Each structure stands twice: as structure tokens, then as C-alpha cells.
Amino acid sequence: MTTSRTQALAGVPLFGGLEEIELASVAGDASVRRAASGRAFFRAGEAATRVYVLVAGRVKVTEVSPEGHEVILRVNGPGDLFGGVAALVDGSEYPVTARALETSEALAWSGQVMLALMRRFPVVAINAARLVALRLHALQRVHHELMTDRVERRIARAVLRLAREAGRRVESGVEIDFPLSRQDLAQMTGTTLFTVSRTLSGWQSEGLVTTARRRVVVCQPERLVRIADDLS
Amino acid sequence: MTTSRTQALAGVPLFGGLEEIELASVAGDASVRRAASGRAFFRAGEAATRVYVLVAGRVKVTEVSPEGHEVILRVNGPGDLFGGVAALVDGSEYPVTARALETSEALAWSGQVMLALMRRFPVVAINAARLVALRLHALQRVHHELMTDRVERRIARAVLRLAREAGRRVESGVEIDFPLSRQDLAQMTGTTLFTVSRTLSGWQSEGLVTTARRRVVVCQPERLVRIADDLS
DNA sequence: GGCCCCGTATGACAGCCGTCATACCGTCCC
DNA sequence: GGGACGGTATGACGGCTGTCATACGGGGCC
Structure with a gap:
């Protein structure tokens, strides 16, 4: 007991x-x-x-x-x-x-x-x-x-943080280990579910991530890090 | 000692x-x-x-x-x-x-x-x-x-907070009791000194505040509160 | 007193991204 | 299996507000 x-x-x-x-x-x-x-x-x-x-x-x-x-x-x-x-x-x-x-x-x-x-x-x-x-x-x-960065960078940072804190290795990369909707990400990053959807779609078509219903897998963390940290 | x-x-x-x-x-x-x-x-x-x-x-x-x-x-x-x-x-x-x-x-x-x-x-x-x-x-x-509100409301909230925490009664209202530039307010509210300048100018021409170099006096707090809290 | 610099004011312009509308699809539940 | 529902995708549109340029004025320092 x-x-x-x-x-x-x-x-x-x-x-x-x-x-x-x-x-x-x-x-x-x-x-x-x-x-x-x-x-x-x-x-x-x-x-x-x-x-x-x-x-x-x-x-x-x-x-x-x-x-x-x-x-x-x-x-x-x-x-x-x-x-x-x-x-x-x-x-x-x-x-x-x-x-x-x-x-x-x-x-x-x-x-x-x-x-x-x-x-x-x-x-x-x-x-x-x-x-x-x-x-x-x-x-x-x-x-x-939130004060200084654009939306895409904020989403990248949020995804990387979640992957670090709650990531699970899978064959194609690191999966965030709990159900995470576009709406959830929007409410973490101060944007809308539409913008998150667009952003993840873009990343997916470039192979950075793969997504499914309330699932996100980070496939190329280093490219996500570049989005998050690039000083351009 | x-x-x-x-x-x-x-x-x-x-x-x-x-x-x-x-x-x-x-x-x-x-x-x-x-x-x-x-x-x-x-x-x-x-x-x-x-x-x-x-x-x-x-x-x-x-x-x-x-x-x-x-x-x-x-x-x-x-x-x-x-x-x-x-x-x-x-x-x-x-x-x-x-x-x-x-x-x-x-x-x-x-x-x-x-x-x-x-x-x-x-x-x-x-x-x-x-x-x-x-x-x-x-x-x-x-x-x-910062996530959910427009700039004007954020500035209103910041000014009201400062007036409450560091306000000093003067004849025309409540003065924020330390040097506070437009740039400072911008760095508190996640916007630019230009937008803060425009916003304060607007408020001043409507009599909500009076401003000077690094000085802000709140003249009509209740109208500022309306900007900060109005559910429209 | 005069100069310089910081802080401020204001306009023009553009673009990021919020808003709304519509459609698709997987999942769950009868 | 079929319908309902929640989650997602994508386009069109517009406006808030960031960016850049320019100008002004008051304070402070020599």
C-alpha cells in the first residue's frame, strides 16, 4: 500500500x-x-x-x-x-x-x-x-x-519541446506520446487551428514530420531546429 | 546599522x-x-x-x-x-x-x-x-x-497594471511613477514602439491619458478599463 | 547657450495570419 | 454498415500591425 x-x-x-x-x-x-x-x-x-x-x-x-x-x-x-x-x-x-x-x-x-x-x-x-x-x-x-517570433517558429519550438519532454522513438522518428490536435498546438502557440494545420501540412509535404489524427511524429528534428533557431 | x-x-x-x-x-x-x-x-x-x-x-x-x-x-x-x-x-x-x-x-x-x-x-x-x-x-x-488579445487592449492592460502598482495621484489623474518610454511599453506588450506611439496618441487626443517624454498619466481609468475588458 | 541625441510622431505600404466558408475523412457508436 | 461527429485540409479575403522613412522637439551635457 x-x-x-x-x-x-x-x-x-x-x-x-x-x-x-x-x-x-x-x-x-x-x-x-x-x-x-x-x-x-x-x-x-x-x-x-x-x-x-x-x-x-x-x-x-x-x-x-x-x-x-x-x-x-x-x-x-x-x-x-x-x-x-x-x-x-x-x-x-x-x-x-x-x-x-x-x-x-x-x-x-x-x-x-x-x-x-x-x-x-x-x-x-x-x-x-x-x-x-x-x-x-x-x-x-x-x-x-510569443512576443518576438513568427508563428511557424513558435510551432516548431512547441513541437520540439513536446518531442523532447514526451517523445517516444518510433521507426520514422520521434512521436509525441499523447493525443495532440492542431487545436491543442494552436492553444499552446497563440495562433489558430487553421494556421497550425497549414504549417504542419507544409512540413509534412517536405518530409519534416508525419501527422495523423491527433498524432505528430518528428522525422527530421534538425530541420525543425533550423526553423526554430535560424537567425535569418 | x-x-x-x-x-x-x-x-x-x-x-x-x-x-x-x-x-x-x-x-x-x-x-x-x-x-x-x-x-x-x-x-x-x-x-x-x-x-x-x-x-x-x-x-x-x-x-x-x-x-x-x-x-x-x-x-x-x-x-x-x-x-x-x-x-x-x-x-x-x-x-x-x-x-x-x-x-x-x-x-x-x-x-x-x-x-x-x-x-x-x-x-x-x-x-x-x-x-x-x-x-x-x-x-x-x-x-x-498576449495570445488572445489585440494590441490596443494589451497596452491598456499594461498601463492600468502599472498605474495600480506604481501609480501616484496627481491633479489630472494617476501618474506612473517612473520613467516609461514607448519602447518600454512595447517590450512589455509584445508590439513595437510605433504602434504604442500611435495608440497613446489616439488615447491622448480623446483625453484618456496625457503623455510626455517617458511619462504617462492616466486621466480616465474607467474608459481605459472599458478598452481592457469590453467583451465586444 | 548651443549642440547632439534620445524619445516621439506620423505617414505609406505590405504581408502575416486571423476569419469564414466549404469539403474530406477516420472513428466511434448504434 | 451507416450515420454522426470531431478532427483536418484548403482556399479566399481582409485587416491589424510590423516595417521603413522622415521629421520634430525637449533634455542633458559640455
């Missing part, structure tokens, strides 16, 4: 630096949450009561504006913290929605319990600060790209 | 929850850093050795891409943490540049000392995680706007 949870927490960055016994104690305070593909762990606006660490599956974190525009902020994989630090602020609400892209499993702690853990094991609080900072830096880079 | 530093730290969010004696101890570990207008506390790429808390003045945090495009990520005021969490990661580099917009003064701790403080006072680490999370959420909102 708890031992399998403890194993799930080994190697999770949030708990790096804890002894095994401490890890077991942390695991003992956790509850298991599962979400089928398409279901939400939590939605924006709900009371932020829990902190999650993803154990298996994949979770997309999205934000919706009052006008109804939805954007994808990131896609989390196993080991990632999410729902994170909103839950540490009393009475706050989740600012984002976390939705399973495929059947997913996470460990969860209430904000109160996580705060107690952090006071008991300061390294966990330090890790949390670091992790959020890394996420901030990643978002700063994407934000910078 | 240390007592004046201690006073400077009272009310700083990073150290919320510390007793006065503890605060004095924290202050004792700090060194004072000053930067004249236009000088940098640190630059992107330098070894991230120090954590700063701004005591007086104003600091803009910018990021430069390999192509040389510079964007402004935020403007910090007194009490704000900056250079923050990069310094907690061993051997890391600052991902951004922090430059004084006016003569500024900060307290600084080495990353090692700050880590020790966090282990001794876990609440400081928890505060740090919260603060970085708040900054992340703020950037997420701006990022969302």
Missing part, C-alpha cells in the same frame, strides 16, 4: 533530499486520485485545497479567460507537481484547470498537510520554490518567443 | 511570519547593494550568486534572446524579491537582467546563506514558493492576454 506509494515518490523532484523513512511518512499522508482521459483533477475557480504529484499519465494545464478563450500553459508528465502552490495560500482558488489527456493517476495532499510537511522538512519547501521557479523560467522563455 | 536594515525588512512578504529577533538575524546576514539609474544589479548569464530584496527604487527585469530581442518581464518595486530563486540552484546562471530604472537600493544574501536561512526558518522557504507562484500566475495572465 504505502510502500508502493513510497516507490512512486522516489525520484520525484519535490521530495529530493528526503530519507526513505521520511519519504514513507510523506507517502502515508497522501491520497490517490485518478482521472480518466478528458476528466479534470480540478478546474479554475474551485477552492484550491490539494497539491498533486502526477504518478502516471499526462495532464494538460489550461487557463480560460472571461471571454472564453482557452490556452494551454503546459503539459505535465509523471513526477511533475501541479495544482501546486495555489493550495498553499489559504482560501485561494485554482487559477487554472488540470485535465487528464490520458488515464492518469496522482498523489494528493491537502494544502494544510503539505504546509505541515514543509515546516517539518524545509527541503520540501525549498524544492517547491525551485520547481515553481523553473516553471516560471520556462514560461518566460515561451512568453518571449 | 542592522536595526535600520531590520526595519527595511519589516513588512517584506518573503519574511512574513518571522519574529522581530529572527528578522534582525536575517538582516544581519544581508549586505546592501545600490545601483544608480540605468545600472544593473545583475545580468543574464552571470553566475547566480545572490538573492535580492528591493528596499527602495524600481528595477526592471528583462530577458534578451539570442537574436537580441529584449523584452520586459516585470517591474519590481520596494519589498519585491528578485534575482530570486535562480540563486538557490547551485551553479546556475541568472536567466534575466535586473536593471535599476531609478536610483535603487536592495538587500542581498548569497544563495548559500539564503538556503541556510530557509532551513532554519522554513516559513521563509514557504513564502518564497508562494511569491514565485504568484509571479508565475501573473505571468500566466499576461501570457494569456
